[in-house]
Amino acid sequence: MRLRCAVLDDFQQIATSVADWSPLEDQVDVVSFAEHFADEDTLAEALAEFDIVVTLRERVAFPGSLLARLPRLKLLVASGMRNSVIDYAAAEAHGVTVCGTASSSTPPVELTWALLLGLARGIVEETNAVRGGGPWQSTVGADLHGRRLGVLGLGKIGSRVAQVGLAFGMDVVAWSRNLTKERADEVGAELASSMDVLLASSDFVSVHLALGDRTRGLIGARELALLKPTAYLINTSRAAIVDQDALLTALHEGRIAGAGIDVFDVEPLPADHPMRTAPRLLATPHLGYVSRANYATYYGQAVEDIQAYLAGEPLRRLG
Template sequence: MMRCAILDDYQGVALSLADWSAVEARSYRERFASIGELAEAIGDCEIVVAMRERTPFPAELFERLPALRLLITSGMRNASIDLKAAAAHGVTVCGTGSSATPPAELTWALILGLARGLLPETAAMRSDGPWQQTVGLDLNGAVLGLLGVGKIGSQVARVGRAFGMDVVGWSPNLTAERAEAAGVRLAPSKEALLREADVVSLHLVVGEGTRGLLGAAELALMRPTAYLVNTSRSALVDQDALVEALRAGTIAGAGLDVFDEEPLPPGHPFRTLPTVLATPHLGYVTLGNYRTYFGEAVADIDAFLAGAPVRVLAGPKELP
């Protein structure tokens, strides 16, 4: 029976959400400090299941895993896996389905939490502190600026319109036709969107045209009463510039679910700044999504063992 390692199972739920009886499966809740530690732990495994982009798979790691034959990622895209290196080492890489709804829902949890001051107000309630200390932002009539109007951004837009917000969008590739189809007013430029939005929310993939999309100069364009929400990728925003903007109060606050280093180190400013509402990368972490991830991971394994892999992202020319 083949051995299977399930990585980054933070909640320890993977084995209970699917039938892994076709393999000898073991899950790891901990993060490994180095490629060497990871390779030593899973070096005997022919199959590995990776959760999103929590653990990178560079060429060096494939070199240290000669037994590996099948790598499965949750979702159908994983920028942390070197697909060319996988194929070169004879490893088949498969994906799973994934819903865009959970990150859209979390985006709204962060927006609402920021707009109504839930962080300071609930902290005061728990500590017998002052009764009412913030004045909330009215979402009705406010401007919601979306940097990215794809699968997730368009869902966020629909909720914004339901709240009565004026939804404006921009991305490097957003056309007037696509904006209209999503019910979004197309901003003439990124800068124009930042100047007028009361809430700016990011929903883009990281690439040459989007990495560092918001730096100090862009953040300075935002209103001092505006909020920034990022449930997409931390690399879209210059993290040092964001910390400085929050410390200086040039923006009102930030809702963050993604970080350059995860888990976020103890004492990091995003853990302590009073205007930051932060969650530990929960965007896709829902029961429905996990059932899809692990259920389809098992289906990927079954198909691979039967010699007919499905949802293949990369692989050798000759499959088992």
């Protein structure tokens, strides 16, 4: 019997063209879903007849309650090698193998700078004015050279963001709970004595921390109040690191100059979500990982994972 594979959240309908799925054509039927299944009941119904599921990043949660409703599911492939929304113990209990793929740090670094530069130079406002016959030069750009960039998290992505900041002639300072002076020196950044010091002294703050118990809600109303009123906050990491309600309040009250946000508490954003209409906000629909090369890696390695599983030798197992 042929197996059925579901590819979730293929919004651009690109998954089956950006990688070569032909090695599976004799054994597996692949179905790509462009729509997002927002609740467990809808998801369980849609996936009931599938043996394999390919899911994108952490957009869709796979708790034990859902896995129990998918008796045919045997292989779950998640893009990336870290996923906090899969119940690995439940997957094992239900006989579901979980595998991952490689990913590149390049797309989120580039998007971070796209958001930062877009905010600093009022790109959206000025473009809309030019196209709509509005005022000529209505904003005054914020300089980068000589300004301070605060980087929260100096891992694979954060360190590259810091290096770009140095290339712009910025003063780069970094902080995370486990960051050492030696690591900061390697990148060319100054180690901040605390997160509070980084927030209070930076003109731009970019978040590049992994989401966990110690970072969930790390930046709340108190922390946002430490930022200069001329400062900008960029978050391409995880929405839950920054308190969403506190951020909305800061934007509406003009406590900070602006924010560039690529990650949200609910994705896709509902049509009436307050983030869609917040002032001083440059928002993108979680594009940090969305690039042709990254998709080719995700889906190409998803094919490899499926081939390996069918051969009885699973690759890149998670859990």
